[in-house]
Amino acid sequence: MSDATAPAPVPPKKVNRINLDVASYRGSKTTLCAGCGHNAITERIIDAFYEMGVDPKRVMKFSGIGCSSKSPAYFLNPSHGFNSVHGRMPSIATGALLANASMLGIGVSGDGDTGAIGIGQFVHLMRRNLPLIYIIEDNGCYGLTKGQFSPTADLGSKAKSGVVNDLPAIDTCALAIELGASFVARSFSGDKKQLQAILKAAIAHRGTCMIDVISPCVTFNDHEGSTKSYAYAKDHDDPVGEVQFVPFFEDITVDYEPGSTTAVTMHDGSHLYLRKVAEDYSPSDKMAAIRLLHESASRGEFATGMIYIAPDQDNFLDTLHMVEKPLAFLGESETRPSRAVLDELMDGLR
């Protein structure tokens, strides 16, 4: 429509490299408790996708069941999302990515959804190294059913009712490394800078990005005696080093002392700089990564940061050698063999 009069001057909207403002990355209003760690993670996801300039129309969101699994409704409204069944989100995500391998997948799970009912699908997702950002919003309890222990609750941690957990925790990061995930990180919902850098690096990675985020449950697991409370997490966060992410589209040179920092070139040309805290630690060494997790846990702490990364590891979609065009959009001419093929098959059966 043409308009002869000049428009009133509006302050330019802040936009990212694909001209979208941050509102384009938001979702519906959260229905989780005020102060829930999951809401902070949602904010970091919004910021990371905005800052990376990801087109939300190129993203598919997945979740299982639980408080965590509600959160994909709270970010990236322009993206298709699928809230599936308890513990089985990996298979939904796998199928959707098989149908359209050109999309970026992000799945949000919880510690019960992953560590208990979903441990089987978790294992095989990691093993396949399917390109998917898989976030565990880890609060050590079942919030939606009022605070029962989950499999990531630490031995000796106390529930709100006073019951003490008498089983050891499953370390989802150690498990993921062992099983074949090519990007394994742990963070804390309260560590904005670290979580943001990890999420941006995950967007740049092609392979399973398993990110366990300690995310306190303010209603059922934020008390004295819990090892997943805000206070405990703040005191026992054990960063393995600073994580700095430089996307491929930013012209930034990072000066670092060789030997003190590991520089990783990502699939899309972005760079990840991981400053070492320990001399002998290398995030590309599986054994060292698992040892680090165990040592930190034995001190009653939890190691955070980029625990393990293998930027060039084969991923599941590549091993299937599919055509470039998404399978979902192949037409009849591409998927129905000719009459001659049927004749050949019939001749073979005579």
Added chain:
Amino acid sequence: MSSLSSSVEPAPVAPQTHVINDFTIQVATVNGSGSQTANIVILKAIFQMGVPVSGKNLFPSNIAGLPTWYTIRANHKGYISRKKEIDFCVAMNAETANEDVMSLRPGAAVVYDEPLKLNALRTDLIFYPVPFDKIVNAVTTDAKLRRLVRNMVYDGVLSHLLNIDLGEMEKALSKQLGKKPKALQLNMSALEAGRQFSVDNFQIQHPFKIERLNKTAGQILVEGNAAAAMGCMFAGVTVVAWYPITPSSSLPESLIGYMRKYRMDKTTGKATFAIVQAEDEIAAIGMVIGAGWAGARAMTSTSGPGVSLMAEFAGLAYYAEVPAVIFDIQRVGPSTGLPTRTAQGDILSTAVNSHGDTQHVLLLPGSVEECYTMAAESFDIAERLQTVVYVMSDLDLGMNTWMSQPFPYLDKPLDRGKVLSEDKLKELGGTWGRYKDVDGDGIPWRTLPGTPMPAFFTRGSGHNEMAQYTERPDDYVKNLDRLARKFDTAKTIVPAPVIDQPAGAKVGIIAYGSSDFAVLESRDQLNAEASLETSYLRLRAYPFTPAVEEFVRRHDRVYVVEQNRDAQMLKLLRMDLDPALQTKLRSVLHYNGLPIDARSISDGITAQESAFA
């Protein structure tokens, strides 16, 4: 109506010298002894001679060591269902030989391994002792090979005793072993040695004989699972996720073979599909639903235990309205039941598989050709209705070898269902609700990720027409009622039943799936032996179309023939039919793990009909 005990004297019959092209051969061997090639060669040779034939493998849940039986029925009239009586027995398994012989009807013939001395067991059978070891030893000195070619010796013996053309056997054998010239030569020698032994030593005393006929020209021999795999390929399936389970595995395994050969992109050599062996059936259906949600034609194949595991996801797909195709190659239950025996035992549980109010479309293939055509139709229906479609095959249909006319080329354009386009969105005035019934058929329009169309958030049933979260009672009821309307629409698009209704017939038969061949034969038996003319309605889908109720209304009594104990289809019919018609329904049930046979149906019907004679 006449009863079985007819007062009419049997017509005088000329002394029968030959029974031509109408008998059943049973070969009893040990599982894992490599008898499959030998049995297929007999089957194919008879088929090549123009005689209608069918082959059924009765095998144990075992890799090697347990007894297994292969039954070949030749029938000039074209009856290809199982026949109860065995006319010609090949007893190769010492463990079962006594029982195999004792269960034969008088006058049957037995080829057996000489050291078993089976001829001492009965005097009313015709025995042909064959010294298999001696014959095989002359063919090869290699002990391992001797074991493998032993079975070809009985093929040679049968060639002589049953007049099966040796040239046709050699042709069939070279098809089986074509790419292994050494094995072929060795087997040929065993075949000829067996025949020569028989010619030199046996006077034919039995009446059974194969003679050339012209009733198989142009036809094919195929298993239902391979047929279904072809149907999936020609229907343009792109995502397949599966987990191994008998008797389903040969469907996805055949499909892998076909797709690798015929569905690689010609210019890039890359796959136009993804086939994944999942970690379990739950993951398999999850992948299928994920793929269907994202717009791919996706399927899985399983059997009863897998269908049970998939129940939760099937309900989600029903409510979230995601297309998915599930093949259920039925077997007897439960997981540790008789996994290698056939049944139609999943009908009732699958029709409502899941929790909450759930209804699923079932397709009921009755032949290998329908395994092929319905495989293709299932995707159109699943995408049109945006729901789960089960294709209910069974072990007998899926794993046994059936004769068929060659399959038609599928040239009906694929129906990808209501996927919103820019034009459609304009037509709707720019507003779209994922679960809004704008066409009055209960089927909403959907959008796919990765397209410019508006997105939505998928959840189970807690959503309104706009796919927004809601727990409002009125929204829930509205949604459920629309889903019920959609199921009514299903009745207009599922395959209609096949009905044969001779004028004046008062008794009807309703059957489905692999029972069809036995029913066709039984109707002829009822006509010939009891002068009972019957109508026949073969169900091809659930939900039932109005023709089913009309059929029941037209007849005094309707026998529902099925291969389960609980009359599962009859119960589904009762749920749907006018209550006044329900007293007309009766059951004929067959559930011993063996494929249904005509005699059992005829006996089941005449026994009940005698009350009305």
